[in-house]
Amino acid sequence: MTDERTYSVPAIDCEGCANNISEALEPVEGVEATVVDINAKTVRVRGSVDDLVVRKVLTAAGYPPA
Amino acid sequence: MAVAAESRERDGAVAVARRDLVVTGMTCASCVASVEDALRGVPGVRSADVNLATERARVEVDPARADVTALVRAVERAGYGALAVSEDERERAATEQQERAVRRAYVRALGRRLAIAAALAVPTMALSMADLAFPALMEAAWRPYVLFALASPVQLWAALPFYRGALSAARHRRADMNTLVVLGTTTAYLVSVAATFFSGLFDSLGLEPRQYLYYDTATAIVALILVGRYLEARARAHTSDAVRSLAALGAKSARVRRRGGAEEDVPIEKLVVGDVVVVRPGETVATDGLIVAGSSGVDESMVTGESLPVEKRAGDDVTGGTLNRSGAFRFRVTRVGADTLLAQIVRMVEEAQGSKAPIQRLVDRVAAVFVPVVLVVAFASALAWLAFGPHPSFGYALTAFVAVLIIACPCALGLATPTAIIVGTGRGASRGILVKSADALEAAKAIDVVAFDKTGTLTVGRPRVTDYLSCAGIGEDEVLRLLAGAELRSEHPLAAAVVEAARERGLSVAEPESFEALPGEGVHARVDGRDVWIGTPDLARARGFAELGDGMVSHHQAAGKTVLVGTIDGEPGAVLAVADVVKASAKEALAEVKRMGLRTLLVSGDARRTAQAIARELGIDDVRAEVRPGAKADLVAQLQREGHRVAMVGDGVNDAPALARADLGIAIGSGTDVAIATADIVLVGGDPRGVPRALRLARRTLATIRENLFWAFAYNVALIPVAAGVLYPFTGWLLSPVLAAGAMAISSVTVVTNSLRLRSAHIG
Numbered sequence: 125m126t127d128e129r130t131y132s133v134p135a136i137d138c139e140g141c142a143n144n145i146s147e148a149l150e151p152v153e154g155v156e157a158t159v160v161d162i163n164a165k166t167v168r169v170r171g172s173v174d175d176l177v178v179r180k181v182l183t184a185a186g187y188p189p190a
Numbered sequence: 191m192a193v194a195a196e197s198r199e200r201d202g203a204v205a206v207a208r209r210d211l212v213v214t215g216m217t218c219a220s221c222v223a224s225v226e227d228a229l230r231g232v233p234g235v236r237s238a239d240v241n242l243a244t245e246r247a248r249v250e251v252d253p254a255r256a257d258v259t260a261l262v263r264a265v266e267r268a269g270y271g272a273l274a275v276s277e278d279e280r281e282r283a284a285t286e287q288q289e290r291a292v293r294r295a296y297v298r299a300l301g302r303r304l305a306i307a308a309a310l311a312v313p314t315m316a317l318s319m320a321d322l323a324f325p326a327l328m329e330a331a332w333r334p335y336v337l338f339a340l341a342s343p344v345q346l347w348a349a350l351p352f353y354r355g356a357l358s359a360a361r362h363r364r365a366d367m368n369t370l371v372v373l374g375t376t377t378a379y380l381v382s383v384a385a386t387f388f389s390g391l392f393d394s395l396g397l398e399p400r401q402y403l404y405y406d407t408a409t410a411i412v413a414l415i416l417v418g419r420y421l422e423a424r425a426r427a428h429t430s431d432a433v434r435s436l437a438a439l440g441a442k443s444a445r446v447r448r449r450g451g452a453e454e455d456v457p458i459e460k461l462v463v464g465d466v467v468v469v470r471p472g473e474t475v476a477t478d479g480l481i482v483a484g485s486s487g488v489d490e491s492m493v494t495g496e497s498l499p500v501e502k503r504a505g506d507d508v509t510g511g512t513l514n515r516s517g518a519f520r521f522r523v524t525r526v527g528a529d530t531l532l533a534q535i536v537r538m539v540e541e542a543q544g545s546k547a548p549i550q551r552l553v554d555r556v557a558a559v560f561v562p563v564v565l566v567v568a569f570a571s572a573l574a575w576l577a578f579g580p581h582p583s584f585g586y587a588l589t590a591f592v593a594v595l596i597i598a599c600p601c602a603l604g605l606a607t608p609t610a611i612i613v614g615t616g617r618g619a620s621r622g623i624l625v626k627s628a629d630a631l632e633a634a635k636a637i638d639v640v641a642f643d644k645t646g647t648l649t650v651g652r653p654r655v656t657d658y659l660s661c662a663g664i665g666e667d668e669v670l671r672l673l674a675g676a677e678l679r680s681e682h683p684l685a686a687a688v689v690e691a692a693r694e695r696g697l698s699v700a701e702p703e704s705f706e707a708l709p710g711e712g713v714h715a716r717v718d719g720r721d722v723w724i725g726t727p728d729l730a731r732a733r734g735f736a737e738l739g740d741g742m743v744s745h746h747q748a749a750g751k752t753v754l755v756g757t758i759d760g761e762p763g764a765v766l767a768v769a770d771v772v773k774a775s776a777k778e779a780l781a782e783v784k785r786m787g788l789r790t791l792l793v794s795g796d797a798r799r800t801a802q803a804i805a806r807e808l809g810i811d812d813v814r815a816e817v818r819p820g821a822k823a824d825l826v827a828q829l830q831r832e833g834h835r836v837a838m839v840g841d842g843v844n845d846a847p848a849l850a851r852a853d854l855g856i857a858i859g860s861g862t863d864v865a866i867a868t869a870d871i872v873l874v875g876g877d878p879r880g881v882p883r884a885l886r887l888a889r890r891t892l893a894t895i896r897e898n899l900f901w902a903f904a905y906n907v908a909l910i911p912v913a914a915g916v917l918y919p920f921t922g923w924l925l926s927p928v929l930a931a932g933a934m935a936i937s938s939v940t941v942v943t944n945s946l947r948l949r950s951a952h953i954g
Contacts, residue, residue: 144464152482177482177504
């Protein structure tokens with residue numbers, strides 16, 4: 125099942141954060157694409173991946189989803 | 191690992207820093223007192239704690255006034271070896287290696303002296319006793335000279351460490367066990383030398399010089415005491431094996447996956463948080479992290495003591511040092527170096543092993559006055575024999591003097607408590623029980639009430655669907671799939687339980703097309719074109735399903751469960767009961783605690799009905815429900831006022847004050863850092879059976895300490911009057927100095943072996 129989910133991540137400030145986040149999500153099994161929107165402070169994740177896993181990885185990377 | 195914790199007091203602005211030293215060459219409680227005195231004598235030192243068994247000194251200094259070299263010099267002046275433990279991680283490893291080398295060299299040197307002493311003591315004894323079988327030997331003029339030749343290397347070379355120790359003690363106007371050994375054996379040896387070379391002196395006093403050959407006594411004492419020290423030094427090296435083997439668990443390198451998929455081997459110290467590490471079957475997990483792909487069974491027994499491999503998949507935490515068994519996975523590094531769980535465990539156990547049990551402080555004080563008292567007793571008994579003894583009174587006086595000095599050596603006394611604590615805490619660590627200080631072990635003994643927090647301690651801490659009944663005609667899996675779809679967007683823990691229940695059945699949960707949360711009631715969503723409601727029974731009633739499973743609803747509620755009712759397209763869908771389930775081993779843990787004769791108590795913030803249901807299920811004696819988070823500490827305090835000694839078991843931030851307040855705070859592994867910081871004992875891994883195990887371990891360790899103190903002390907004290915000859919007028923008994931030396935060696939070895947028995951103690 126390919127899902128697309130959007131997470132609101134208040135800690136996103138800049139291009140660096142965007143890089144960190146996509147780097148953190150890239151090795152996660154099932155993640156096909158990650159789009160970080162700096163202005164909207166959101167992360168869009170496409171792929172067949174458990175919501176809980178994405179949330180944990182984001183939190184571990186220092187960007188807890190709201 | 192930071193060994194020097196600096197803190198600054200705000201008012202006086204006095205800085206205190208901690209410095210750790212490795213101290214070598216200490217053999218008894220008196221040595222400990224000497225080193226402590228030497229360190230306290232250095233200007234700027236606020237306190238000094240020396241542990242004989244770990245050979246560590248922990249010194250608190252004012253860093254502006256005292257540096258480490260001054261401390262090292264002070265210890266060396268007192269006649270012992272010292273090595274500063276570095277604050278730097280890498281230098282520290284080097285220091286530890288150096289330390290091990292120094293210890294190995296010490297054991298080897300002792301071994302050499304022992305071998306020579308034993309090789310010469312045996313013929314000395316044989317030749318001395320031979321006159322019993324061959325009376326003619328008594329007359330042989332060469333005999334004293336041969337004995338002299340055999341005994342001298344023992345007295346002048348093998349016994350050198352005793353002389354050195356006694357000398358440095360004397361320089362500081364102290365007397366320790368070396369003083370006793372040196373005084374005793376030197377007296378015996380010198381009298382023999384006089385009888386050998388100046389026999390005229392004895393003749394003129396009317397004494398028979400051949401009866402004053404005590405070479406056998408002197409050599410046997412030196413050899414036996416060397417045996418004791420050698421065995422003790424070797425056994426001591428074993429006592430801290432448990433921690434060393436924990437520390438050695440870590441992998442040397444890790445396979446790091448770079449962006450794009452390229453992999454490279456990276457030495458463990460170069461790993462950084464955020465790296466992605468690939469772990470294949472049979473490999474050791476390099477550091478702490480979060481699994482992002484793959485799944486596997488991981489053997490965590492080295493950390494938690496739980497022998498069955500734990501199934502891990504994406505989203506689960508892994509711990510550095512654990513062993514990957516079956517599958518392959520990759521994880522994101524979350525902690526490295528000193529922050530990892532393993533490093534924290536090692537640090538905690540080392541701290542505990544270096545800490546002094548209250549009982550040890552008493553022992554130290556006694557030991558400090560013990561040796562001077564023994565010297566006085568020895569001289570007094572010698573004088574008494576000279577004055578009142580039968581002929582030859584000089585011989586009796588000499589025997590009593592030497593025997594008293596030798597029997598009274600407090601060497602076993604210095605080992606009794608620390609060896610038991612080291613082996614006990616090490617044993618605990620290997621079973622996932624981290625004892626933070628020796629005080630905790632003593633506190634655990636007096637406990638009579640064990641209070642358990644509920645959520646996360648006895649229960650999994652996460653609600654799960656326990657009962658599910660579907661009443662729609664579209665198949666129960668389909669109903670659950672739709673309900674889970676409706677809950678997918680909700681952040682309520684109950685919603686997560688429904689989604690998880692669907693995933694466990696392998697259902698692919700669909701995203702809702704529309705979603706609306708009704709706070710406190712439930713959710714309303716459109717999933718796969720169907721209109722789905724799920725929420726409280728009240729919500730269902732409001733939607734017109736008054737008759738729906740009311741009997742079942744109240745049945746579940748009576749059992750302390752939360753009930754959810756779902757409807758699909760206006761038709762009744764399903765009734766679900768959700769509850770925080772009890773950990774699999776909780777019941778056994780509670781039964782064991784009760785078998786130990788302790789009262790159990792459940793403390794929970796939940797509604798009375800929920801708490802009571804759990805208490806009934808687990809057989810807990812008493813329940814305090816609806817306890818506000820801050821009130822747990824008050825409850826503990828109230829129990830203490832009623833005269834109870836309370837152990838509190840908990841995991842959360844809100845348990846921390848109660849853990850600190852309790853006589854014994856036990857934090858359970860999955861717990862938060864705050865809870866772990868305030869607890870006295872930490873159970874890694876979250877198995878509540880750790881509670882009875884920890885209590886049993888504490889009891890065993892304390893029993894061992896008591897046995898050790900008995901062997902080390904009572905026994906010596908009881909034999910001093912015998913050695914002095916108190917029994918002689920009544921029974922004719924006088925303790926031979928050789929037997930006294932044997933007894934001493936045996937008591938040291940008994941104490942250490944008794945402690946080592948804890949390594950295999952059955953604690954459940």
